[in-house]
Every structure is written in structure tokens, then in C-alpha cells.
Amino acid sequence: MRLAGPVRIVVVLLTVGLTWILAGVMLGTQSGFPRIQQLLGAGGEVSSTTDPRPRRYKCSLPQPCPEKHFAIRVVSGAANVIGPKICLEDKMLMSSVQNNVGRGLNIALVNGVNGELLEAKSFDMWSGDVSQLMKFLLPIHEGTLVLVASYDDPATKMTEDARKLFAELGSTAIKDVAFRDSWVFVGAKGVQDKSPFEQLIKNSKSSNKYEGWPEAVELEGCVPQRTQDLE
Numbered sequence: 001m002r003l004a005g006p007v008r009i010v011v012v013l014l015t016v017g018l019t020w021i022l023a024g025v026m027l028g029t030q031s032g033f034p035r036i037q038q039l040l041g042a043g044g045e046v047s048s049t050t051d052p053r054p055r056r057y058k059c060s061l062p063q064p065c066p067e068k069h070f071a072i073r074v075v076s077g078a079a080n081v082i083g084p085k086i087c088l089e090d091k092m093l094m095s096s097v098q099n100n101v102g103r104g105l106n107i108a109l110v111n112g113v114n115g116e117l118l119e120a121k122s123f124d125m126w127s128g129d130v131s132q133l134m135k136f137l138l139p140i141h142e143g144t145l146v147l148v149a150s151y152d153d154p155a156t157k158m159t160e161d162a163r164k165l166f167a168e169l170g171s172t173a174i175k176d177v178a179f180r181d182s183w184v185f186v187g188a189k190g191v192q193d194k195s196p197f198e199q200l201i202k203n204s205k206s207s208n209k210y211e212g213w214p215e216a217v218e219l220e221g222c223v224p225q226r227t228q229d230l231e
Contacts (some may be wrong), residue, residue, distance in 0.1 A: 011020075065222035067073055067076030070115050073220045074199070076182040077101070084149035084184075086120075094120050094149070103152040104128060110145040112226035113152040113187060115207040118144065122151070130157045137165055142190035143226040145185065150183040152213075170195030179203060182217040188226075 027047040049101045057064045058071035065071045073087040083096035093108040094101050100121035104221035109118040140146070143173050146169050166174040169187030172194045177183050201214040209215035 005043065015199040056226055058090040059220065061220055063221075065186050068225045068227070069112075069222035070225060071188065071220075072183040072186060072223055073146065073218065073219040074147055074149050074186060074197075076149050076184050078216040079210040082216070084151045086147050086149055088117075088145075088147065089115050091117070093117050093147070094122075099150060101149075104150070104157075105154050106149045106151060109140060110147065112143040112145050113228070115225070120228060125155055125157045126153045128157060130159055130162055133162060133178040134165065134181075137169075140189050143228075144189045146185075146187050146189070148183070148185040148187075150177075150181065154183050155181065171198060173198050173200040176202070180213050182214050184217055184219050186219070186223060187211050197223065 025225070043068040048223045054206070061071050068162055070089055073085070073205045075085040077084040080103065083101040084094065084106050084135065085092065086094040086106065088110060092098060094106050100120055102124060104123045104125035108120040110116065111118055121136060124135070156179055160175065163174045166185070166187070169189060170191040170193070171185050171187055173183065173185070177200060180203040182201040184199050185195065187195045199217045199219045203214050208216065
């Protein structure tokens with residue numbers, strides 16, 4: 001029949017076209033089609049197993065601490081709504097979830113040698129008794145780490161004796177801590193120098209993030225361990 005020739009030509013053209021398309025797919029050169037390597041999950045640069053999430057270190061630090069250091073993160077409360085957090089070596093020492101925080105100053109005492117939590121308490125600095133704060137801090141042993149996070153109001157009941165005690169622990173901002181300021185601090189009994197672990201945001205109508213309160217403040221870092229037993 002006269003149609004046999006044209007039909008064979010069409011079949012040949014279709015065969016060539018399909019062969020070209022399949023070759024492009026197999027070789028990964030035909031645009032508009034996925035590579036066979038992608039379909040099969042083969043090829044290192046095509047199928048990546050890299051986790052897009054950033055790696056998480058202790059207390060959510062951006063990098064790990066060196067040996068003989070404790071990872072810390074201390075976050076003040078936000079206004080009088082969101083409670084503070086104190087983390088050491090990936091252990092939450094104080095937080096609203098732990099149900100051990102309160103208005104005023106939240107303080108965790110930690111063994112400077114092994115990182116063991118010794119005691120954690122909150123002290124109401126608006127209507128509480130500052131003498132309880134003094135009784136808590138005065139007996140601590142040399143080398144004890146003191147981690148502090150404010151919540152709501154850290155200073156209404158603050159006395160000069162209390163400020164002096166925090167200064168002896170390494171605080172430089174304590175002289176300026178006032179009504180509803182946001183303050184976080186990490187110091188130690190017997191410290192020789194001023195602590196580098198301290199942040200303070202002042203309560204100011206012109207810059208407060210919340211009505212009547214500044215924004216929360218936080219610090220993170222690596223605190224050197226004490227190399228000898230506490231006295």
C-alpha cells in the first residue's frame with residue numbers, strides 16, 4: 001500500500017525522538033526532565049543528606065564550649081508575664097516550667113567544680129524581705145557560681161549592703177539596677193576580677209518594649225570551671 005512508506009517514516013521519527021528523550025534523561029542533559037540520579041537518590045551532589053537546621057549545642061549556644069568550661073544561658077523575665085530561664089550544661093535550673101521562679105531576683109547557686117546545682121530560689125524585691133536574700137548569699141563557699149535573672153522588679157527592696165554583696169561577686173552593673181530594669185548576671189564567690197557575664201537594660205518610657213517594662217535581656221557563654229575543691 002502507498003501508506004506503508006509514510007507510516008514507516010513516522011515510526012522511525014517517533015523512535016528516534018523517544019530515544020533522544022530517554023538518553024537526555026539518563027545522562028541528565030535534557031532540560032525539563034528530572035535526572036535519573038535524582039529519581040534514584042544517587043549522586044552525592046544531587047541528593048544531599050545535610051540537615052538544613054543549625055546544629056544545637058548545650059543550652060542552645062551557637063558553638064560548643066572548650067574543655068573545663070560550663071555552657072550557660074541566662075534570660076531575664078519579659079515584663080511581668082514571661083518568666084526567666086537559667087540553663088547550665090543543658091540543664092534548666094530555673095524556669096516557669098520548673099515552677100521555681102518568681103517576681104524579683106531568681107538565683108541559682110552552682111558548684112564551680114562539677115556544675116552541680118546547690119540551691120535555687122527567688123526573692124521578691126517589690127514587697128519581700130531583702131534580709132532573706134542576704135541570708136541566702138552570705139554563707140556560700142568560695143568558688144560557688146551565682147547565676148541571677150530578674151523578673152518584673154529586681155530593685156525596689158535592694159539595699160546598699162545587698163548591692164555590695166553582688167559587687168563582691170563580680171557585678172559592675174548592680175549599682176545601676178533599679179525599678180523594673182532587666183538584669184542578668186553570672187558571678188562567683190571570691191572572684192578576683194569583674195565578671196564579663198552581665199547584661200542590663202534600663203526601664204525607660206522612651207525605649208521600653210512593653211508598657212512599663214524594657215525588653216528581656218539574655219546572656220550566653222562559657223564559664224571556666226574551678227580546678228580545685230570548694231572550701
